[in-house]
Amino acid sequence: MTMSKRRAFLRLGAAALAAPALLTAGRARAADGTKWRMQALWGGGTTPMIYEEAFCARVAELTNGSLEITPFAGGQIVPSAQAFDAVRGGAFEMMKTFDGYTAGKIPAHGFSSTVPFGFPDPDQYEAWFYERGGLELARESYAPAGLTYIAPTVYGQEPMHSTVPIRTIADLNGLKGRFVGLAAAVMGDFGVAVSPLPTSEVYSALDKGLIEVADRGDIKANYEEGLQEVAKYLILPGIHQPTTATSYVANTRAYDALDDQQKAALAVAAREISGSLRQNIIVSDGEYLKKYQDAGVEIIDLDPVDIAEARNQAVESWKKAATDNLSTRMMESQVALMQELRLL
Template sequence: MMIRVLLPSTQETTMTTFNRRKVLQAVAASSTALIAGMPAIVLGQKATKWRVQTLWGAGEDTFKYFEEFADKVKVNTGGRLEIQTFAAGAVVGAFETLDAVSQNVLQGQSTYPGYWAGKEPALAVIGDFAFGYRTPEQQNRWLYERGGMDMLRKAYQRFNAYTVGATWWGVESLTSKKPIRRPEDFKGIKHRGAQGIAAETIAKMGASIVVLPGGEAYSALEKGIVDSVDWSTLSVNAKVGFFEVAKYATFPGFHSMPIQDFTVNTSAWKSLPDDVKQILDRTWREFSTTQVARIADNDKRVAEEVKKKGVELVAWSDADLTRARQIAQGVVDEWAAKGALAKQAADSQRAFLRELKLLA
């Protein structure tokens, strides 16, 4: 196995139109009354301003979605919290944001926890439980119902950082210059991946792993530094331009469903008023639901578009996915042995996946 690191250069409620209008009018009236009744010191308090860097390039839809989240935070807090958003590499390198958050150079990051696997192995186990979950909703349940979010926050705690929440961009597609239909097809492939379980699983299948920030993936694919790229979903890959230089993609989804966390400096978090913390948490959860749905819709649309342009969409068989899952669990064992929190996160997720009948 060779891994080479290149540092960066509900139930729906039926309601008549009349009733909806009455409810909206009531909400508006109550909100106005609430604002009118606020003490002047609250209405006039100075805005808290945060600088947050994401893992996304400025031209990607996912970066625009995060900008929309920041705009909603400002509106929902009445201007008391303003988030200035930065694309990958705008303030610090893509692999340097956690240090910047720890030191309060940035007040937050929205990125992939597995980038810091070398600092805390639990972040690899939580950040992307490769070949495990098949939908974001499944891991969301583990995070919020089975103690996963507490584990994630504990993993970040020693870096002076607090995780507000998590989201996903869905189960990733893999774009390649050669068809990759089964584990054996990775032999001899140079593959762009990120630190963690997914990359090491692919390495055990025979690939050489080149660790690069996602923003450098297109250039690496174009120049032949890599033969395949592990970077987000089909629609994001198309937007970046991967299919200009590669004509194969795994779809629907392949192996990896990384978390995109929203993690902030602990002191910055503690300094927020309790109601602003609650608004931030609620706004993030709404953003997460919306992002997942939007990207899923984009992927379905783009799948039809790229096929017309000569891109072959490759779906792995259940048998090959099962074999890959077995390889991945061997990698999980290796990471779980690196720390008590990593083992706890691995055992907990495996138990939940067995309940979901996704793991034997």
């Protein structure tokens, strides 16, 4: 992020939090303020959905009620796969999405959602968004569709679950696995026969032996789904998805109609929720790893040296996946930061 852009972001944040004139304007509009609907990725009552509800409440608080967002669980307004087109068409104003779902059509989205073997720490990935121009690149990826990328929610790894022990990266070679997005391409380059199964089919595919290793969701969510019953090995870190970014995305026409305070409130609330959810997941992971062990699951920690060597190999996979100018610029900026951080 350039110095001028950083100053602009800080001005917006300060306006949302402190400027009396803007807050007065918000009070004047509160009675007949702007009302949005947002469809999230998650099911009702789940931990991530609770945080989406907190995001909406925080936006209302920061704008003194001038912008009210009603959150809906995944699939409540339209099927999740149709949310992109629905928001673009104005059926509702905002979605919480995972860019990896649209990486097939927009190659850059493979890099704004997760980078297999990439940033091992979510703070590093979030720093790329806010300090190395990732936010602007993500916005560029959505603009042609009439959509505005607001901000990411960045959190940590999603583990691999396996019916066979995987103690080295080389052990992946020849296995049948479920991965999606950029991870499908990268894991394929490491010898996995990839099937991009829907999330809902992961349990049964492991149970029936159709696959031997799988990505699904975070540690807690996978336990609640019962994967400890069908996969007796949990592999850490989740090299296919070491850090994760989901995205707040709005219809551009609706977003442009907001005032500066409302736009700033969206940015500030999103940044706050990103940190809060990440901290919740850190604590939750420790609690649920113990539950996996109690259920007879062996937790395997991969060798950091093995992962570092594989990361250098994965760069070639990233380059192959960057098939247009924007995805190439996004990938190269991430590689540059990883080199500065001595990850490559």
